[in-house]
């Protein structure tokens with residue numbers, strides 16, 4: 001079980017038996033009748049935004065400290081606020097805090113409790129602040145933490161991938177295009193393709209973090225504040241790299257969260273592609289791999305079944321992560337400046353994307369090192385599809401035949417092999433010349449042709465940067481490891 005900040009535990013609201021006055025709201029004097037129970041439930045976000053409690057308190061503490069430093073509130077008020085908020089945090093962590101739906105959201109719940117505990121000092125906390133800049137700050141603080149966790153997880157997954165690739169740097173498998181056998185490749189090379197994808201995903205997360213890590217607080221409701229606040233000081237206290245430069249933009253745009261949802265959607269795209277391969281490879285028709293039992297399930301009716309549930313679910317969950325991105329984009333697109341309540345809908349998709357991707361990456365980090373490859377089946381599959389045909393064409397080119405003609409000759413030879421149900425390497429030299437339509441230039445083909453017709457000869461010849469040769473794969477792994485922090489090597 002993760003702690004509740006990780007979001008995997010339902011530490012839910014208990015019914016509202018709190019001693020706070022439920023009938024009064026932050027804006028109550030202006031209103032002559034309370035909202036209906038349905039409207040209250042419809043507009044409240046406490047069920048899901050209580051996840052932001054810790055960062056909400058963190059933000060409030062920095063805000064209050066700055067207010068005191070700027071003499072906007074007294075030092076005594078700040079001390080009381082600090083003590084009260086720390087007690088509330090402790091209560092929340094230990095599950096003693098009672099959340100009230102009548103208090104709508106995490107911000108009002110905590111503020112009401114603080115005021116109940118310390119009186120007027122609690123009421124002063126909200127000076128020079130609005131829930132609009134408060135919630136934008138909370139989301140950014142929370143998301144920054146999530147990004148850091150995801151980056152570490154991705155690095156760990158990628159390390160596992162690099163180790164697996166190194167172990168299988170020489171193992172032959174068929175490479176596919178159009179899911180038809182194309183050319184032989186090494187398993188290490190195939191796995192390194194995913195390591196590359198995960199490296200870009202990591203870079204994208206780190207890049208997104210820069211735009212997340214800007215402080216909205218101080219923008220107040222929408223127009224900024226007349227109090228002599230010190231925004232840079234709050235940014236410094238909270239570890240933000242800078243302050244948002246326009247108050248209207250700061251309280252309203254959620255592009256940083258949309259960007260995160262886009263990055264996570266891409267991570268899931270990569271995971272889903274890998275999953276699709278694992279699912280295919282595990283089927284008896286391929287027989288390329290086995291996955292440990294703990295990532296699979298059986299069938300309640302067919303005793304022989306071992307289903308790749310984890311990759312299938314990861315492929316399926318990719319859909320909801322895409323959906324979250326679409327929700328966030330759509331949520332934003334019609335909003336006039338500045339804050340609109342629509343934005344309250346940003347949290348559930350954002351939380352869901354972060355949770356789904358983190359869980360998925362954790363499981364894949366555990367699973368990937370345990371994928372077992374069946375070398376014999378991979379070799380048989382690579383031999384099946386005339387995978388070295390390109391190598392034969394390249395051989396002919398090296399003997400002076402133009403590539404297009406060489407391509408045609410080999411196509412003839414393949415046609416011959418298909419009708420005789422044999423492989424190129426099964427033909428003797430004379431038959432091969434004849435099948436290529438090269439009987440008149442029979443001296444073109446020498447015994448050395450059989451070297452390129454072998455799978456090993458084929459892969460080791462592709463030794464340029466980015467190629468499948470085992471030497472090249474090992475070089476790529478060495479370079480890839482440079483990115484990995486020493487603690488994870």
Ligand code: ARG
Pocket residue numbers: 045049105131132135339341343344345
């Ligand atoms: N719960 C709100 C949200 O998530 C907080 C901001 C509310 N601001 C307001 N003006 N009603 O967006």
